[in-house]
Amino acid sequence: MCTSFMGQLLNGGHQFGTITLTSRTSLTAPTADSFKAALYLASATVNASTTAYSATNEVSGTGYTAGGVAVTMGTAPTATNSSATAGVAFVTPSASITYTTVTLATAFDAVLLYNSTQGNTAVSVHTFGSQTITAGTFTLTMPTNSTTLALLRLATT
Amino acid sequence: MITTTKGLMDESLLEKKEGFVDNNHEYTTWVEYWLAGELVHRSAHVALKSNVSSAAEAASFD
Numbered sequence: 001m002c003t004s005f006m007g008q009l010l011n012g013g014h015q016f017g018t019i020t021l022t023s024r025t026s027l028t029a030p031t032a033d034s035f036k037a038a039l040y041l042a043s044a045t046v047n048a049s050t051t052a053y054s055a056t057n058e059v060s061g062t063g064y065t066a067g068g069v070a071v072t073m074g075t076a077p078t079a080t081n082s083s084a085t086a087g088v089a090f091v092t093p094s095a096s097i098t099y100t101t102v103t104l105a106t107a108f109d110a111v112l113l114y115n116s117t118q119g120n121t122a123v124s125v126h127t128f129g130s131q132t133i134t135a136g137t138f139t140l141t142m143p144t145n146s147t148t149l150a151l152l153r154l155a156t157t
Numbered sequence: 158m159i160t161t162t163k164g165l166m167d168e169s170l171l172e173k174k175e176g177f178v179d180n181n182h183e184y185t186t187w188v189e190y191w192l193a194g195e196l197v198h199r200s201a202h203v204a205l206k207s208n209v210s211s212a213a214e215a216a217s218f219d
Contacts, residue, residue, distance in 0.1 A: 001215040101160055128183045128203045135162045136188075136200030143205055153210040 003087025006154040007079025010089055022118055033117035037097045037140070038068035040110040042130045053112060053120035061133075063102035071097060071113060080147050086157050090150030097140040104133045111140060124152060159190050161197035166190075171197065182207045 008014055012030065024030030036053070040046045044057030055066050074094030081087040097111070107130040113123040131138065143149040158165045171190040178185040183203050190198040 001213050006213055103162070124209045126205055126207075126209070128205070129178050129185060131185075131187070131201045131203070132199060133201060134189075134196050134199040135160050136198050138200065139202045141202065141204040143208060149208060151205070151208050153208055154213050155210055156213050156215075 001156050003079045003081045003089065003156070006087065006089035006156070007077055009154065010077035010079075010091055010152075020119075024117075032073065033115050035071040035073055035093075035123065036068050036114055036116045036120075037071050038066075038112050038114065039064070039099070039104070039108045039138075040112060042107040042109040044110065046110050046112050046125045048125070050112065050122045050125060052122050053114040053116075059104045059106065059108045061102055061104040061106075062135075064099060064104060067116075068111075069097060069099060070116075075145060078145070082147065087155070088147040088150075089154045090145065090147060090152060092142050092145035092149075092151040094142075094145075096142060099133070099138045101135065102133050102138065103135055104131075104138070107132055126151075159198055161190060161192070162195075163192070163197055166192070166197070 038053055039059040041057045041059055058066060071093045072095040077089055077091040079087060079089040109130045110125055110127045112125050115121045115123060142151055159168050159171060171192055174189040174191065176187055183206055185201060185203045187199065187201040189196060
């Protein structure tokens with residue numbers, strides 16, 4: 001598979017089938033979508049089968065707004081060949097995801113990244129050890145945006 | 158000054174506890190502040206190590 005194709009997938013450059021989309025303003029130079037990050041209780045089931053954001057079993061508490069916070073995607077997806085037959089297309093949020101001055105008393109252990117422009121459709125789920133927050137800040141620091149560490153990767157080997 | 162359940166408080170008045178978790182998936186640090194046996198502040202910082210990767214394949218015709 002051509003690595004450039006995988007990069008173009010991350011940028012919405014190919015459409016093999018039909019899909020209902022929210023307008024990206026221009027057909028020839030569409031704007032980027034917006035993404036958000038919502039936290040989920042340890043008792044929730046959010047995984048690869050999750051299709052869209054849902055408030056069910058989302059955390060709640062002082063300072064937390066349902067739906068979570070905006071994710072900053074300041075760096076466009078990158079596609080890099082590692083050989084004649086392999087490559088990686090990848091993208092990582094360009095800033096930490098931070099929930100400032102919140103109280104989340106019930107343990108949570110997952111974050112859902114979703115596309116808030118396109119009907120809140122799910123992108124990825126990331127899990128971590130259970131946490132609670134008391135009048136404090138919860139921060140998710142992103143990995144290095146590289147071929148091996150980027151948060152989201154499409155790869156051929 | 159520390160944000161607590163009782164408002165902003167001077168750190169010197171509070172008992173501080175810190176810890177971390179380091180495994181294949183994350184490096185997490187947390188800090189707690191206690192006042193007379195009551196948890197009044199807890200923050201956590203999770204650095205994700207593991208990403209989500211999808212394999213892409215194109216079939217051959219042989």
